[in-house]
Amino acid sequence: MEKNASLLLVEDDQALGYLLKEYLGMKGFEVTWEKNGKDALEILKHEQFDLAILDVMMPEMDGFTLAGKMVEEYPGLPFMFLTARSLKIDVLKGFSLGAVDYLKKPVDEEELVVRINNLLRLVKNTRKKVETAGPSVISLGKYSYDPGNLLLTCNGEEIRLTGRENELLQYLAERKNKVCRHRDILVTIWGKNDYFNRKSLNVFITRLRKYLEKDDNVKLENVHNEGFVLRVME
Structure with a gap:
């Protein structure tokens, strides 16, 4: 029997936190509820989760800061924001940090469950794809790319990728020298165009370009109004 998905809920509002913990529990999720970012980081040292749901405005450590630390220390943990911060700049910041979704309060509980299930399904399919591919390392010019371990290496220097960076680079690397259309990338990795x-895709493309700038024979090129191509000149 497959175990229930484990969620880390980080929410300082007592009433909402209690409501979400109980509701998600009724829907079959195992929910751990923490009231601030510092406590969330502490429990991550001892427990593993399938998805983290983060508020932004919290005491001691806000959700954006928490997300940044999670990306550094637990790059394989997907996270989404659930917050009253609804300005465009906040949404873009959330996605640029690597969030897999950004929901605005007040939230419809049924919609939240649907989104969580969709995100978990996408993550599971991505991980299964990596496992099926095995531990093989992909050669990209001077770079050695190990998607199974989220690792990009060049001249002995290692770059540890976040989960979303790894998903995107693997998608492009498997299709190197071929045009990858915006829509196909977004639907496959983000789940929605x-x-x-x-x-968010553009932010991650910029990050990958920076990682790949050590080899002039490897270029992540923009194809106007079409998509991107990872050009590797052998």
Whole structure:
């Protein structure tokens, strides 16, 4: 029997936190509820989760800061934001940090469950794809790319990728020298082709370009109005 998905809920509002913990528990999730970012980081040292749900405005450590630390220390843990911060700049910041979704309060509990299940399904499919591919390392010019361990290496220097960076680079690397259309990337990795996800995709493309700038024979090129191509000149 497959175990229930384990969620880390980080929410300082007592009433909402209690409501979400109980409701998600009724829907079959195992929910651990923490009231601030510092406590969340502490429990991550001892427990593993399938998905983290983060508020932004919290005492001691806000959700954006918490997300940044999680990306550094637990790059394989997907996270989403659930917050009253609804300005465009906040949404873009959330996605640029690597969030797999950004929901605005007040939240519809049924919609939240649907989104969580969709995100978990996407993550599971991605991990299964990596496991099926095995421990093989992909050669990209001077770079050695190990998607199974989220590792990009060049001249002995290692770059540890976040989960979303790894998903995107693997998608492009498996299709190197071929045009990867915006829509196909977004639907496959983000699960949806919309404005905010397109902005998030551009942020991650910029990051990958920076990682790959040590070899002039490896270029992540923009194809106008079409998508991107990872050009590797052998």
